[in-house]
Amino acid sequence: MLKLMNADENKSKRLVSLMKKRGFIQPAFELYGGVAGLYDYGPLGGRLRRNVISKWINHWISLGNIVEIDSPTITPEPVLKASGHIGAFNDYASECKFCSSIYRSDHLLEEVHNNPDSLDNLSLDEELSKHKIPCPSCKKSGWLPSEPLNLMFSTTIGASKGGRRAYMRPETAQGMFLQYPSIYRHFRGKLPFGAVQVGKGYRNEISPRQGMIRLREFNMAELEYFIDPQKDIDYNLNSWDHIELKLVPDPINGEIKELKCTIYDAVENKIIRDKTVGWFMIKTFELMIELGINSDLIRFRQHETDEMAHYATDCWDLEIFGSYGWIECVGIANRGCYDLEAHQKVSKTNDLKAWRDYENELEIDKIICSPVQSIIGPHFKGKSKLISNHLETLDALEIKFPYSTTIDGEEITIEENMVEIKEVKSIERGEWFTPHVVEPAFGIDRIIWHILEHSYTEISKENDDYYTILALKNKICPIDFSVYPLFEKDGLDEMAKKIIFSIRDIKGINVNYDGTKSIGRRYARGDEIGVPYAITVDHQTLEDNTVTLRERDSQEQKRMHIEDLLKFISQY
RNA sequence: GCGGAUAUGGUGAAGUGGUAUCACCUGAGGUUUCCAACCUCAUGUCGUGGGUUCAAUUCCCGCUAUCCGCACCA
Numbered sequence: 338m339l340k341l342m343n344a345d346e347n348k349s350k351r352l353v354s355l356m357k358k359r360g361f362i363q364p365a366f367e368l369y370g371g372v373a374g375l376y377d378y379g380p381l382g383g384r385l386r387r388n389v390i391s392k393w394i395n396h397w398i399s400l401g402n403i404v405e406i407d408s409p410t411i412t413p414e415p416v417l418k419a420s421g422h423i424g425a426f427n428d429y430a431s432e433c434k435f436c437s438s439i440y441r442s443d444h445l446l447e448e449v450h451n452n453p454d455s456l457d458n459l460s461l462d463e464e465l466s467k468h469k470i471p472c473p474s475c476k477k478s479g480w481l482p483s484e485p486l487n488l489m490f491s492t493t494i495g496a497s498k499g500g501r502r503a504y505m506r507p508e509t510a511q512g513m514f515l516q517y518p519s520i521y522r523h524f525r526g527k528l529p530f531g532a533v534q535v536g537k538g539y540r541n542e543i544s545p546r547q548g549m550i551r552l553r554e555f556n557m558a559e560l561e562y563f564i565d566p567q568k569d570i571d572y573n574l575n576s577w578d579h580i581e582l583k584l585v586p587d588p589i590n591g592e593i594k595e596l597k598c599t600i601y602d603a604v605e606n607k608i609i610r611d612k613t614v615g616w617f618m619i620k621t622f623e624l625m626i627e628l629g630i631n632s633d634l635i636r637f638r639q640h641e642t643d644e645m646a647h648y649a650t651d652c653w654d655l656e657i658f659g660s661y662g663w664i665e666c667v668g669i670a671n672r673g674c675y676d677l678e679a680h681q682k683v684s685k686t687n688d689l690k691a692w693r694d695y696e697n698e699l700e701i702d703k704i705i706c707s708p709v710q711s712i713i714g715p716h717f718k719g720k721s722k723l724i725s726n727h728l729e730t731l732d733a734l735e736i737k738f739p740y741s742t743t744i745d746g747e748e749i750t751i752e753e754n755m756v757e758i759k760e761v762k763s764i765e766r767g768e769w770f771t772p773h774v775v776e777p778a779f780g781i782d783r784i785i786w787h788i789l790e791h792s793y794t795e796i797s798k799e800n801d802d803y804y805t806i807l808a809l810k811n812k813i814c815p816i817d818f819s820v821y822p823l824f825e826k827d828g829l830d831e832m833a834k835k836i837i838f839s840i841r842d843i844k845g846i847n848v849n850y851d852g853t854k855s856i857g858r859r860y861a862r863g864d865e866i867g868v869p870y871a872i873t874v875d876h877q878t879l880e881d882n883t884v885t886l887r888e889r890d891s892q893e894q895k896r897m898h899i900e901d902l903l904k905f906i907s908q909y
Numbered sequence: 910g911c912g913g914a915u916a917u918g919g920u921g922a923a924g925u926g927g928u929a930u931c932a933c934c935u936g937a938g939g940u941u942u943c944c945a946a947c948c949u950c951a952u953g954u955c956g957u958g959g960g961u962u963c964a965a966u967u968c969c970c971g972c973u974a975u976c977c978g979c980a981c982c983a
Contacts, residue, residue, distance in 0.1 A: 351921095358920050358934075370957060370973045488982080543981060544910065551982070654983080665983055780983090804945080823942065853936085857944035864944095873943065885943075892944070 349660035352793045353548070355805065359866050361385065361789065362549060374545030374553035376782070381866055384815035384847065386556065389628060389785055390535050392813065393558050396624045403531040403560065404523060408512025410537055411492065414502045419683035420511050420676060422489065422504075429461055429483040442483040445470050490539050505539035510776060513561040514676045518688045520563075528691055528772060529570065529613075531562035535781070547661050549786040556781035563772040564613055565693060566674075572616040574601040582622060583636035584608060595636065609639075610651045611671045613775045621655055621667055621777055628784065629810040631791040634658040638665075657787040666783045674771040681771070694767040706736060707759045788813065792867065807867035808890055811909060814867040818848045818906065821859045823875040825852040833874040836884065836899060843907050864889055872902065 356362045360379030364371045378386050397403045417423050429442040442461040446468070461483045464470075469478045489507050493500035506512070513520070513532045524530040538557040545551045564570070581597045586608050588594070598608075604615040618637055626632055640652040655667035677689040738753040788809070798804040811817070820837050822829035830852055840848045849868070851859045856873065863871050871887040873894075878884050884902060887894045897905070 354920055360919095364974080367956090367974090371975085373974065540982085545982095546976095548975095668983080798944080821943090855941075855944080855946065857946080859945090860943080861945045871944095876942070887943085894943075 346660070348793075348795065349790070351795075351803065351805075352790065355793075355807075355865065356382070356789065361866075362786075372553075374542055374551065376549055376552060381815040382785075385788075385809075385813065386781070386785060388813050388815070389781060389788070390556075390558065392628060393624065393779065393781070394533060394535065396620075396627070397531070397533050397560055400531075402524065402529065403533055403562075404520060406513060406516050406520070406532050406534055407536065408509070408516065408534065410506050410539070411494065411503050412506045412511065413494065414504065415683060416511055416515070416680075417489070417504055417507075419679045420514075421679065422507055431461070431465060431480045431483045488540050488542065490541050507540050508538050508778065509534040509536050509557050509559045510561060510676070510778070513559070514680055514689070514774075517563070517677060521691065526692055528568070529562060529564040531560055533558065533560045549782050550661055550664055552782055558779040558781050560617075560777045562613065562617070562775045562777075563691070564775060565691065565770070566773040567693070570613065572612060574604055574612075574615060574619070575599075577601070577619045580619065580622065582618070585636060585638040587639040587641050609653070611775070614651055614653060614669055614671050617669050617775060617777045618653055618655070621669065625655070625657075625667075625784075627810070629788045629792055629808075629813055630657055630784070634787075634791065636663065638663075657784070659787050659790045664783055664787070665780075666787065667777060667779045669777045670775070672774045672776055674773050676774060677771050687769075689771060690769040691772045692767055693770055695765065699765040701763050701765060702760065703763065704758060704760050712754060804861065804864075806864045806889060809867035809869070811869050814869055815847065816849045816863075816866065816868045817846050817909065818870050818872060819859070819863045819868045820848060820850050820872045820874065821856060822852055823856055823873060827876065828879060829874050829876070832878055836872065836874065836902075839899075839903055840906055843903070846906060846909070860887065860892075 359381055361382035363377050363379055365375040365377045366372050394405060398405065414423070431442045431445060442465065446461070446464050462480065465480045465483075470480070489504040491502065491504050494503045495501060512534055516532065520530065520532050535556070535558040537554055539554050542551055542553055545553055578599050578601060581599060582603065583595055583597055584603060585595050596608075598606075600609075600615050600619040603609045604612050609615040609618070622632075622635065625635055634657055636656050636658075637653045638656055640654065650671045650673045652668060652670040654665040655669070656663040657666045658664075681687065681689045738751065740751045741748060742751075743749070789807070792808045792810075794806045794808055795803045796806065807814075818840060820833045820840070822833040824830075833850060833852070837848055837850055840846055851862065853859075860871055867889070869889045871889070873885045873887065875885070877896075878899075882899045883896050884899060885894045885896050886902060886905070
């Protein structure tokens, strides 16, 4: 496999050149020297990206219980504190007092400490001064207190000094969690349901590498699927029995082993711990094939327990093989109720819950102490509300009067005449609970990169070592049809333009005209950017209204009447 | 972040202390009856800031970016 990668190295260089040359992908801000980790999509890449995103959204929306939402990228600090992004994502950095160089605190201590990664900021500072760690750059020893090295871009909301601290979101998921009440209402409380969001995410990587693979600003597409953990849903997993997935399970019981099996078996045999995760895995696999990823180059890898993010309980990555090796492109995680509960706790609301009907109604007979407000009110004044609440929690059968307790730091006594012992009947039909969340999170840029890599084919033609075909799938490709007049004279060019106008009337089709240079070159130009079909207008067209339709991948041509062509295109 | 290498039209490359060459691509014209043909012409380049110098794309230093290791990240 290593040999294969080396052989492909030049090929992948030629792909990068092509991407730049033809306007798919290029480093951003090149006029100003460029910025690592930031990329532009060009005239063709922009449309490619749009097509991938549309396909992604439709794939999920068509399930019927998924909606699309959108939320801001600028996120106030408390949100990210609640979600755990501030804290868990952090490493500490120390600044040299003398030369202002900044280093990761734990890295400075590597020589003198076994596991500096585990230290908190105070211990880090202590160790640094105890061992008189010198600055690698100026060799003096003296460090300012370590600060969290945050991988998020920070900003301030509001221009004045009192502005609120905020960050560019590191994932789109939080937007879906915060919109949960609205989504819950939309579906009128019927779980399971989900929401998707496509947008930019930001991570201030220390050193982005590997081209499009690690970006500082990237396109993410995330789906949050809210489920009742107690309800067993039948996903009909055996309807995918014709597909064998490559799985690399958590090596918790031994060495890493890749195995092949159907999604049904993987869930049955508990290789995949969560059925819903399994369902999303196979749905995601389907989507990848539709987008043009080579199915042989896809595998799922389960996160090892210590590798799992702070929120997840089970997590599988969809990895795609390309010139950078196996790259994680989708993460499918069961996040449990972590996020919703965290936000409920911090924001002090009760709104992030769902209602579950009991199978059988529960009749509950209770004997309670009902406070007599006309006595308690005047007697305890401001404290009366707290006292009433307390009384309602007591078991009336056990209580003896006068009853003493401490409320709000004060000893109080309840006399018998302050309460009324009542028998109440209540019927409980269900309960509130916090839904669990299964999240498939897609790195769109990484997927696009691999679509391009897997589509990129070089064949040899006479006099041509590298004839390039970008075998993009229909409707993913930026341009769907090209119309070429054999020559731009004798009215062929006008005929071609007439045909283009009729094609443009068909919705959603992007058609392109090219009339310069030889016909062979124009086919080559089209093949190179993945135009699936070329329509050629020749002299015969003027006589009998027929054109030739050339297929990109087979390079075969068929002559057909313009009417039939338009019919073909409208069904394309 | 550390170590090494690199930066020349859109792409891929050559070259020089006196402002740069080639191929492909692109555009115009000609030619051409279906797969990167040919002819003529044309457009377009020394990453960036500073230093040395009469003169720097070339030499030196800083910065930025890219590639390869290591580390980090997922």
